[in-house]
Structures are given as structure tokens and as C-alpha cells.
Amino acid sequence: MIKIEKDVVVIGGGPAGLAAAAKVYDNGVKDVVILERDFELGGILPQCIHNGFGLHHFGEELTGPEYSQRFENDVEERDIEVKLNTMVLDVTADKKVFAMNKDQGAMEIQAKAVILAMGCRERTAGALGIPGTRPAGVLTAGTAQRFTNIEGYVPGEKVVILGSGDIGLIMARRMRLEGADVKAVCEILPYTGGLTRNVVQCLEDYDIPLKLNHTVTKIIGNDRLEAVEITEVDENMKPIPETSEIVEADTLLLSVGLIPENELSKKAEVALDDRTGGPVVNEGRETNVDGIFACGNVLHVHDLVDWVTEESQIAGDWAAKYINDDYKRSEKKIDVKAGENVSYVIPQSIELEAEDRKRIPLYMRVSTPLTAIDIELYADGEKLYSFSEPFGKPGEMISVPLAQKTLNDLDEVSEIRVDIIEKEGE
Amino acid sequence: MLEKQTITCVACPKGCEVTVEHDGDEIIDIMGNACPQGADYAKEEIVAKTRILPTTVRVKNGALPLCPVKTTKQIPLELMDKAMAKIGEKEIEAPLKMGQIIIENLLDTEANVVATRDLPKKINA
Numbered sequence: 001m002i003k004i005e006k007d008v009v010v011i012g013g014g015p016a017g018l019a020a021a022a023k024v025y026d027n028g029v030k031d032v033v034i035l036e037r038d039f040e041l042g043g044i045l046p047q048c049i050h051n052g053f054g055l056h057h058f059g060e061e062l063t064g065p066e067y068s069q070r071f072e073n074d075v076e077e078r079d080i081e082v083k084l085n086t087m088v089l090d091v092t093a094d095k096k097v098f099a100m101n102k103d104q105g106a107m108e109i110q111a112k113a114v115i116l117a118m119g120c121r122e123r124t125a126g127a128l129g130i131p132g133t134r135p136a137g138v139l140t141a142g143t144a145q146r147f148t149n150i151e152g153y154v155p156g157e158k159v160v161i162l163g164s165g166d167i168g169l170i171m172a173r174r175m176r177l178e179g180a181d182v183k184a185v186c187e188i189l190p191y192t193g194g195l196t197r198n199v200v201q202c203l204e205d206y207d208i209p210l211k212l213n214h215t216v217t218k219i220i221g222n223d224r225l226e227a228v229e230i231t232e233v234d235e236n237m238k239p240i241p242e243t244s245e246i247v248e249a250d251t252l253l254l255s256v257g258l259i260p261e262n263e264l265s266k267k268a269e270v271a272l273d274d275r276t277g278g279p280v281v282n283e284g285r286e287t288n289v290d291g292i293f294a295c296g297n298v299l300h301v302h303d304l305v306d307w308v309t310e311e312s313q314i315a316g317d318w319a320a321k322y323i324n325d326d327y328k329r330s331e332k333k334i335d336v337k338a339g340e341n342v343s344y345v346i347p348q349s350i351e352l353e354a355e356d357r358k359r360i361p362l363y364m365r366v367s368t369p370l371t372a373i374d375i376e377l378y379a380d381g382e383k384l385y386s387f388s389e390p391f392g393k394p395g396e397m398i399s400v401p402l403a404q405k406t407l408n409d410l411d412e413v414s415e416i417r418v419d420i421i422e423k424e425g426e
Numbered sequence: 427m428l429e430k431q432t433i434t435c436v437a438c439p440k441g442c443e444v445t446v447e448h449d450g451d452e453i454i455d456i457m458g459n460a461c462p463q464g465a466d467y468a469k470e471e472i473v474a475k476t477r478i479l480p481t482t483v484r485v486k487n488g489a490l491p492l493c494p495v496k497t498t499k500q501i502p503l504e505l506m507d508k509a510m511a512k513i514g515e516k517e518i519e520a521p522l523k524m525g526q527i528i529i530e531n532l533l534d535t536e537a538n539v540v541a542t543r544d545l546p547k548k549i550n551a
Binding site for chain 1: 439
């Protein structure tokens with residue numbers, strides 16, 4: 001087995017890994033390598049051919065491949081080392097990365113810092129346990145997206161989509177444009193899990209019905225899917241049998257959630273947060289393991305890649321600081337807590353000394369749809385300030401800044417809490 | 427006849443609820459938009475819906491069998507199926523460069539269809 005030494009190893013060459021690696025390099029740490037298991041860089045973006053990327057980061061609307069290409073170009077211009085077709089098998093807490101590929105065989109890379117950027121994967125049919133048979137034609141929306149956009153096979157002609165996550169909505173339009181009859185998108189919750197703009201431009205534009213409070217209760221067909229049974233659910237999400245209808249379909253796409261892919265993180269003894277499914281991190285996206293950082297969908301599932309980029313650049317900055325021995329953790333950290341109506345907040349802690357702290361964007365999600373909201377920040381129970389937004393939706397991440405001045409003044413504080421409250425009388 | 431319609435703006439992921447007061451194609455008032463793009467979007471939604479079309483084109487001798495493409499500007503929503511058929515007729519020889527024009531002036535919309543990634547030739551092809 002060959003042995004290599006590197007300052008920074010980035011695991012994953014998707015948008016998170018690309019942005020983090022370029023940032024590490026730009027901070028003067030040039031001994032960095034990206035390990036990518038696919039034959040090309042970009043992660044999931046090359047198959048996300050739709051537009052809507054980059055509005056925050058670039059101020060213009062790009063497609064997934066275009067967004068990716070810009071960051072691939074950044075990496076190429078800097079001559080950052082990339083190992084494609086390379087599978088990482090193990091990472092240890094002392095930052096040994098074990099990987100292999102066809103050309104070099106097995107390798108052990110001793111890193112000074114590791115950036116975890118492995119992304120996430122889709123929940124599959126197995127996780128749902130829908131009654132009925134197990135025919136061909138039941139697949140995740142992302143798999144269908146890969147078939148349709150990369151490999152050149154449209155996976156079916158009569159399509160039902162279960163789950164209204166963004167990939168499901170995007171694939172409803174994509175299959176419809178490729179000539180399929182998209183019968184319905186079923187969502188078990190009373191609200192959609194995707195961005196509002198995707199409901200409008202993917203479903204409403206093409207008169208595809210969005211059936212809220214509905215789920216698939218039976219899969220019918222032997223070799224190939226023939227039909228699905230769709231049933232309305234009550235407020236406890238229990239199917240109401242008398243509402244069942246049989247819908248003819250040869251394809252059922254699942255868009256029922258994404259799971260951060262943290263198998264390697266666990267091997268490296270990285271502590272995970274139950275709510276996000278990703279590592280617990282400080283403001284620099286450093287995990288509980290010294291010198292191991294995490295960013296992008298492996299940390300928490302994002303709805304916009306623009307936030308992945310912002311977050312990965314933070315991780316890249318800090319990994320470089322770590323290598324350059326350029327930051328000092330404080331004796332007592334501040335815990336960042338998700339309060340009322342908040343499902344999670346990233347980062348989970350602030351660890352720099354008060355005088356060294358810079359502005360920190362707090363990423364969060366509401367736990368339920370709300371209108372006319374105040375996002376209130378508290379330091380040890382005392383209100384700091386609040387932000388107003390017209391609405392909060394679980395599918396749309398909210399970012400609010402903690403100002404540098406505020407952070408510098410929070411010397412003796414041990415907890416910051418975020419509550420999201422609906423304004424009264426609106 | 428005076429009408430009021432609320433539209434979810436899709437110009438960016440913020441998704442503003444924009445209310446438009448209009449008399450047929452004549453816009454009287456636009457409210458609820460956080461930026462000027464919202465006003466433009468809402469106006470277009472009333473007069474004629476337009477969208478960018480992202481899709482794929484077949485590629486000969488490419489590292490992949492398809493290359494993603496998009497229209498360089500928005501085209502009328504009602505033209506989508508015709509546009510898909512037109513783009514479906516095409517097959518382009520690799521390699522391709524991002525921004526390379528695949529179809530000029532698609533269906534007289536003044537929008538070009540361009541590649542949205544670099545696509546190298548197939549190795550050993």
C-alpha cells in the first residue's frame with residue numbers, strides 16, 4: 001500500500017468539496033487533494049440540468065452543470081490535485097484516510113486536516129415499506145434523473161411521484177417534457193417539502209396535480225409496475241380506506257427525503273446530531289474531532305447549492321487556519337440551540353475567543369409552515385435582536401447573521417437560542 | 427374587467443407572493459414583490475408566461491450520450507412541447523464546450539439553445 005502525506009484531504013468532489021478545496025488553496029495551503037469516487041467532478045450537479053442555481057452566489061441564474069463547471073474551473077486553474085474513480089474506505093480520528101483506485105491500488109494518506117464533503121443520498125423504497133409487490137419501475141427521483149439526464153433513458157411513460165421534495169418536483173416536469181404522462185405528485189404532509197418556485201414552474205405550469213395529505217398505499221404489478229393505490233390520509237397521517245383510488249402507472253418515483261452520508265464520519269469518531277443527521281460543528285464547521293471539518297449536504301441537507309458554497313468556503317477558510325495554527329478556541333464555548341418552532345440551527349456551537357469572532361451566518365429551518373414570522377435571537381435568555389420574514393417553510397432554509405459586534409460583546413454567555421414566532425394579529 | 431391575482435414569483439428562490447391588479451392585459455398595480463424582478467415577472471405572468479427551457483441533446487462520440495442544454499432566454503410556455511421536439515431532432519458531435527450554440531433562434535423566439543457543460547470526446551472512440 002502506498003503512503004502519502006497531505007496537508008488537507010477533501011473527501012468528495014461535489015460543490016462542497018470543490019469550494020472548500022479552492023478556499024484552502026487561496027489561504028496559502030496548496031498541498032490539498034480532492035478524492036472523488038465518480039469518473040468526473042461535480043457531485044450531483046451534472047445531472048441537475050435545470051436552472052435556478054447561483055442566484056445568491058453569482059447574482060445570475062445558472063443550471064446545475066454550469067454552476068459546477070465554474071467551481072471545477074476554479075480547481076483546475078489552481079492546479080489542485082484531484083483523484084477521480086477513488087473510493088475512500090476508512091478515515092481515522094488521527095486523520096489517516098484509506099482509499100483505493102484502479103491506477104494506484106490501495107493508499108494510506110496521512111492528512112493534517114480532513115474536510116468531509118460526501119454529500120447525501122436518497123431515502124429509498126425500502127425505508128418506506130409500502131405494501132404490495134416489488135416490481136421494476138419503483139425508483140428514487142434522483143435515480144430517474146440520472147437515467148434521463150446523463151444516461152439517456154427515460155424510465156417510464158405513466159408516472160406517479162410520491163413525495164414533494166425538490167427532486168420529485170423537478171422530475172415531474174422533466175418526465176412530462178420528455179413525453180411521459182405524469183399523473184400526480186402525492187405528499188403525505190399538508191404542505192410541500194420543496195421550494196414554492198418549483199411547485200409553480202414544475203407542477204402548475206404543466207397542470208400536474210399536487211395531492212397534499214395523500215400517500216401511496218399499495219404497489220401493484222408483477223414484473224413491471226402496473227398501478228399504484230393512492231389514498232388520502234387523516235390529520236394523524238393514517239390512510240382513510242374509503243378514499244383509495246387505483247392509478248395506472250408504470251413508474252413510481254420517490255422523493256421522500258435525503259440522508260447525509262456519514263458512514264466515514266462515524267469511523268472517524270465524529271459526533272452526529274440526531275436532528276440534522278450530520279456532524280455537530282462549530283462556527284468553522286470543525287467537528288468534535290480536532291482538524292476534521294464537514295460542509296455541504298453531509299453536514300445538513302441544503303435546498304440551495306448557494307448555501308453549500310458559502311458553508312464550504314467557511315470550512316475551507318478554517319481548515320487552512322487550522323493548518324497554519326492560526327486560531328485559538330476559547331475555554332468555554334457558546335452552545336447554539338434551536339428553540340421554539342426551529343428544527344435545527346447550524347453551527348451548534350461557537351468556539352472562538354470573543355474578541356476573535358467574526359460575523360456568523362446561522363442556518364436554520366422552521367419545524368412547521370408559519371406566516372409573518374419573527375426570528376428572535378437570545379443570549380442566555382436575554383433577547384439580542386430579531387428579524388422579520390413574511391413566512392417560514394420547512395423546505396426553505398433561513399439564514400440570519402450574528403453580527404461581529406454582537407459576538408465580540410458576548411463574552412460571558414454560554415448559550416444562544418433561536419426562536420421563530422408568528423407575529424400576533426397577522 | 428378589473429381583476430386581482432396573487433402570483434408566486436419564481437425569479438429567485440425567495441418566492442414572493444406578488445399581487446397584481448389588472449384589467450385584461452393592462453396592469454393597474456403590483457404589490458408584495460421584494461425587488462423589481464418580481465414586478466417584471468408578475469407582469470409577464472399576466473400577459474404571457476415565459477420560461478427558460480433546460481433539457482438535453484443527443485451527442486455522438488461523447489464521454490456521455492447526452493449533453494445538457496438550455497435556452498439563452500425565456501421562451502413562451504406554450505412552445506415547450508414544440509421546442510422539445512425540435513431539440514430532440516438534433517445530434518451533436520463531441521467535444522462540446524459550455525456556451526456552445528446548438529440551435530440558433532429556436533422556433534423564431536430569438537433564443538439560442540446552448541450547451542451548459544464541457545463534454546469531452548469518448549476515450550477510444
